[in-house]
Amino acid sequence: MRRARISSVGGYVPPGVLTNDDLSKMVETNDKWIVERTGIRERHIADAHTATSDMAILAAQEALERRGIAANEIDAIILCTVTPDMQFPATACLVQERLGATKAWGFDLSAACSGFLYGLTTAAHLVAAGTHRYVLVVGADTMSRILDYQDRATCILFGDGAGAFLVEPANEGEDIGFIGHLNQIDGSGAESLCMPAGGSRLPSSADTVANRLHYVKQEGNQVFKFAVRKMQEVCEEVLVRNGFSGSDVKLLIPHQANRRIIMATAERLGLPLEQVIINLDKYGNTTAATIPLATRDAVCSGKLEKGDLVLFAAVGAGYTAGAVLWRWG
Numbered sequence: 001m002r003r004a005r006i007s008s009v010g011g012y013v014p015p016g017v018l019t020n021d022d023l024s025k026m027v028e029t030n031d032k033w034i035v036e037r038t039g040i041r042e043r044h045i046a047d048a049h050t051a052t053s054d055m056a057i058l059a060a061q062e063a064l065e066r067r068g069i070a071a072n073e074i075d076a077i078i079l080c081t082v083t084p085d086m087q088f089p090a091t092a093c094l095v096q097e098r099l100g101a102t103k104a105w106g107f108d109l110s111a112a113c114s115g116f117l118y119g120l121t122t123a124a125h126l127v128a129a130g131t132h133r134y135v136l137v138v139g140a141d142t143m144s145r146i147l148d149y150q151d152r153a154t155c156i157l158f159g160d161g162a163g164a165f166l167v168e169p170a171n172e173g174e175d176i177g178f179i180g181h182l183n184q185i186d187g188s189g190a191e192s193l194c195m196p197a198g199g200s201r202l203p204s205s206a207d208t209v210a211n212r213l214h215y216v217k218q219e220g221n222q223v224f225k226f227a228v229r230k231m232q233e234v235c236e237e238v239l240v241r242n243g244f245s246g247s248d249v250k251l252l253i254p255h256q257a258n259r260r261i262i263m264a265t266a267e268r269l270g271l272p273l274e275q276v277i278i279n280l281d282k283y284g285n286t287t288a289a290t291i292p293l294a295t296r297d298a299v300c301s302g303k304l305e306k307g308d309l310v311l312f313a314a315v316g317a318g319y320t321a322g323a324v325l326w327r328w329g
């Protein structure tokens, strides 16, 4: 078995910014409520011509440039999203073609806010199997296309963006790379966070549009309680299973849904704020893109050094959940 390492990171957010004050002109809300309850101050929103694949490509290109490899060297593309350009073909196909990843295969992965961690786990195993050298994992979501800007409890939470990791084999003998994962699904939460229409259960019709069923529906309080409990649980469990405790973790890079969920997890693990990446104040919840965007921020601000123990964690619609441990480098 070869050990997989994260060799590069890229990201992209569209230039348009939607602040809390902007939202307060659209729905009955205010900056103070949003900041206190979520930690979010602003989010980036794609213009009408930008779709998920467009942002995914820009994030992927940045990761490839940083690593200095060409797109035609990629063996596989895992595109994590709940807002594909179309129901089919997979957005991975659109990205493959426009990137020029001529020898890659790939697929879309739908696990909402945990999508990127599922993709990262899959990439680590494709590389470990020895069958793939370069696997590109992209998390990209254009949440603004499925948000109801009349529903103040959901439209304030999300933003648009994309992030990418390149995963490849570590050098033999080097103690860096993938350590372990703990990913879960719990479908009992399926109705607590979903987009009801547009699939085979409730195909698009004039009625589904009139009833606003093509938008994110969320029981915020239910999801919040589940997320706080589950995020702590998967983090503690993945550490114990791999012989570590909270004090071994150098950096927690969590999914960026709500500052209170992140702080509760950090507290449980005994991690001070300096060892936690929080950037949701700038981007909101970009669904599959939060973890690579937060990692990119950590790299750019010099918070990650070779050999650091990094804990990635997420909880999302499904319910889905995951925690993945890596030694950085």
Ligand SMILES: CC(C)(COP(=O)(O)OP(=O)(O)OC[C@H]1O[C@@H](n2cnc3c(N)ncnc32)[C@H](O)[C@@H]1OP(=O)(O)O)[C@@H](O)C(=O)NCCC(=O)NCCS
Pocket (backbone or CB within 6 Å): 028, 029, 030, 033, 034, 037, 038, 113, 152, 153, 154, 156, 157, 193, 219, 220, 221, 222, 223, 224, 227, 257, 258, 285, 315, 316, 317
């Ligand atoms: C959405 C969320 C911020 C709401 O915070 P909360 O503290 O749970 O608030 P509640 O839903 O209990 O609502 C409290 C009150 O605020 C109101 N409210 C909701 N959204 C509001 C907004 N944007 N501005 C002002 N008031 C708002 C509610 O209507 C409610 O009013 P009421 O008491 O008169 O009925 C919170 O539930 C949350 O973050 N949930 C998880 C979301 C998430 O992470 N989703 C992605 C999963 S990865």
